[in-house]
Structures are given as structure tokens and as C-alpha cells.
Amino acid sequence: MSTAVPSGDPQRVVVAVVTAFRPDERLAEVVRSAADQCDRVLVVDNTPTGEPGAQDRIGDVVGVQVERSGRNLGLAGALNLGSGLSRDAWALLLLDQDSALPAGAVAALARHLEREPAIGVATPVPWDAGAGRYLDPRAARRPELADLVVAITSGMLVRRTVLDAVGPFREDFFVDAIDQDFCLRVRRAGFRVVQDRTVPLPHSLGETRWRGWGPLRLRSTQHPTWRLYWAARNAVVLARENWRREPVWVATSLALLGYVAVTVLLFEPPRAARLRAMAHGLADGWAGRTDPAQRPGGPA
Incomplete structure (x- = not known):
């Protein structure tokens, strides 16, 4: 595959699936x-009917199809x-609406899939372009090609046969931890999830702020209240399902959820409502329920 243009090889078709919800002007660059x-390139647009959506942002770009669901x-x-x-893809590239690929990224990731059949996801x-650093500081200490337990969805190159083997993305999770669940299932199926440190992908964590006093500063996510429900619920579901296989990862995941709860308590009003959403999620996750x-369909 060329580093700049599509392969044209019917045996190595790569399809980009870009997810969008009320996208801004960054979507055009991503596409x-x-x-x-x-x-x-296939853009799946979750923007509700009647609102400006993906097509309004990208216009007519050759080779791009927009599939609009009409709802979230x-x-x-x-x-x-x-x-x-x-279905005809050899591999799917998954992208968020704010993650524009650097030149040569797909070719670099595809080489790992071509070279090693055991690699299911590359x-x-x-990369935090504004700060000039990795979003996860642990990346700097890893080898150039590192095996991971989980990785974020945006930028994933997934072998089609692996996706078919492990099954669809988990729709009962709705939005949070979908990537984590998918990677855990990929690993359970005997495939590797690898990260190439030579391929940085600018990515945003949304509205985050560092808050606190002096050296005691915490990063506050500022996620909408409804999303805190999903973060808590899905973390508990994954912990229950994976604590025997991935105890270190589960402990880390729950510690990060506790970190979020602390930042909500200290910095994110309305604190009571937001903590109740997390408690609701914890209870539903433990019971295996979902609150419809x-x-x-409203604000993201």
C-alpha cells in the first residue's frame, strides 16, 4: 500500500469508517x-434528523459515502x-470526527497486519498536539511496537477476519469503554493488539481542565452528566467479566473511575447530580442492567 494513496489491490481493500455526531469543521480534514x-471512506452520521450533519461539513469529497441514521x-x-x-474490506480503519491522519499512517499500520497474522489490531x-506530548505518558517508555491490553477506537486498523471472529461492537455500552471491551475480546480470541509509537495521531479528550492548588492538580474531564452513568456502568461490567483474566488492567480501570469521581466531587457542579449518575451506573453495571x-439523542 502506498503511503499517500489507496492501494487499489482488491486483496488489500482498506475502508475507513468515520463516526460523526453533530460534527464541526474538523470533520472535513479527517475525511x-x-x-x-x-x-x-464511509461516514456514519448519528446527527438527529433536521440538524446540520456530516454532509454539510464535508461537501463532495471523492470516494466518500455518508450514511445518516437520523438518530443517535x-x-x-x-x-x-x-x-x-x-464486508469486502481486508481491514477497517476506525476514526473519530476529530482525528485527522498524518501522512503514511495507514500504510505503516497495515504493514503490521501484513507481516504478522497474529496481530488483529494495529x-x-x-498525541496531544497542543502540549506536544503523548496523551498517555506511559507510551514514551514502551517499545516502538508494543502489545497493549486495550487501545482507543480512533485510529484502529482492524483486520476484517478478526472483527468477524470476535463479533460486533457492544451496543449495550452505547458510548464509553466500547474500545476496551473490543480489545479484550480480541485478546481472548488469541490475537494481538499492538501500538506503533512511530505513528502519532492527534486526538482530543474533549473539554478537560487541570484544576487544583500548587502541585496538587487533577485533570477534570467535564463530561456531560449522562456520560458519567456510562463510564461507571461499563467499567463495572468489564471488571466483573475480566477480573480473572486481566486483574492488573481491571484494578487500573477502577482506580481511574475513582479518580473521575474525586474530580467530580471537587470541581464539577452540580456535584450531587453527577455523583448520583455515577452511582446509578455502578448499580446497573453490578446488576447487569441498562437504563434506556x-x-x-441530545447534546454529546
Whole structure:
């Protein structure tokens, strides 16, 4: 595969699936970067009917198809829709609406899949362009090609046969931890999830702020209240399902959830409502339930 243009090889078709929800002007850059490096680009637009959506942002870009659901299917639903429309792909490149690919990224990731059949997912390293550093500081200490337990969805290059083997993205998770669940299932199926540190992918964590006093500073996520429900619920579900196989990862995941709860308590009003959403999620995760009311069609 060329580093700049689609392969044209029918045996190595790469389809980019870009998920969108009320996208801003960054979507056009994302789509153009994917069209330059993939054989096709499919944008799955979760923007509700009647609102400006993906097509309004990207116009007519050659090789790009927009599939508009008319409602918010959630991240997993959008990925599954895109996957179902890309059966001919050798590999799927998954992208968020704010993650533009650097030149040569797809070719670099594809080489890992071509070279090693045991690699099911190859990912770039998320990069904070504003701060000039890795979003996960542990990346600097890893080898250039590192095996990971989990990786974020945006930038994943997934072998089609692996996706078929492990099954669809988990729609009961709606938005949070979908990538984590998928990677854990990939590993359980005997495939590797690898991260190439030579391929940085600019990525945003949303509205985050460092708050505190002096050296005692914490990063506050500022996620919407409804999303805290999903973060808590899905973390508990994954902990229950994976604590025997991945005890270190589960302990780390729950510690990060506790970190979020502390930042909410200290810095994020309305604190009581936000903590109640997390408690609701914890209870539903433990019981294996889902509250349909927490699936918004409204603000992300």
C-alpha cells in the first residue's frame, strides 16, 4: 500500500469508517486525510434528523459515502453500521470526527497486519498536539511496537477476519469503554493488539481542565452528566467479566473511575447530580442492567 494513496489491490481493500455526531469543521480534514490513504471512506452520521450533519461539513469529497441514521445510535451502533456496509474490506480503519491522519499512517499500520497474522489490531499512539506530548505518558517508555491490553477506537486498523471472529461492537455500552471491551475480546480470541509509537495521531479528550492548588492538580474531564452513568456502568461490567483474566488492567480501570469521581466531587457542579449518575451506573453495571433513559439523542 502506498503511503499517500489507496492501494487499489482488491486483496488489500482498506475502508475507513468515520463516526460523526453533530460534527464541526474538523470533520472535513479527517475525511480528506482518510480518503488520501484508504480505498473508501464511509461516514456514519448519528446527527438527529433536521440538524446540520456530516454532509454539510464535508461537501463532495471523492470516494466518500455518508450514511445518516437520523438518530443517535451511539458509538457502537455507528461502528456496527459501518462495519456491516464494509464486508469486502481486508481491514477497517476506525476514526473519530476529530482525528485527522498524518501522512503514511495507514500504510505503516497495515504493514503490521501484513507481516504478522497474529496481530488483529494495529493502532497509532494518541498525541496531544497542543502540549506536544503523548496523551498517555506511559507510551514514551514502551517499545516502538508494543502489545497493549486495550487501545482507543480512533485510529484502529482492524483486520476484517478478526472483527468477524470476535463479533460486533457492544451496543449495550452505547458510548464509553466500547474500545476496551473490543480489545479484550480480541485478546481472548488469541490475537494481538499492538501500538506503533512511530505513528502519532492527534486526538482530543474533549473539554478537560487541570484544576487544583500548587502541585496538587487533577485533570477534570467535564463530561456531560449522562456520560458519567456510562463510564461507571461499563467499567463495572468489564471488571466483573475480566477480573480473572486481566486483574492488573481491571484494578487500573477502577482506580481511574475513582479518580473521575474525586474530580467530580471537587470541581464539577452540580456535584450531587453527577455523583448520583455515577452511582446509578455502578448499580446497573453490578446488576447487569441498562437504563434506556441514559441514551440521549441530545447534546454529546
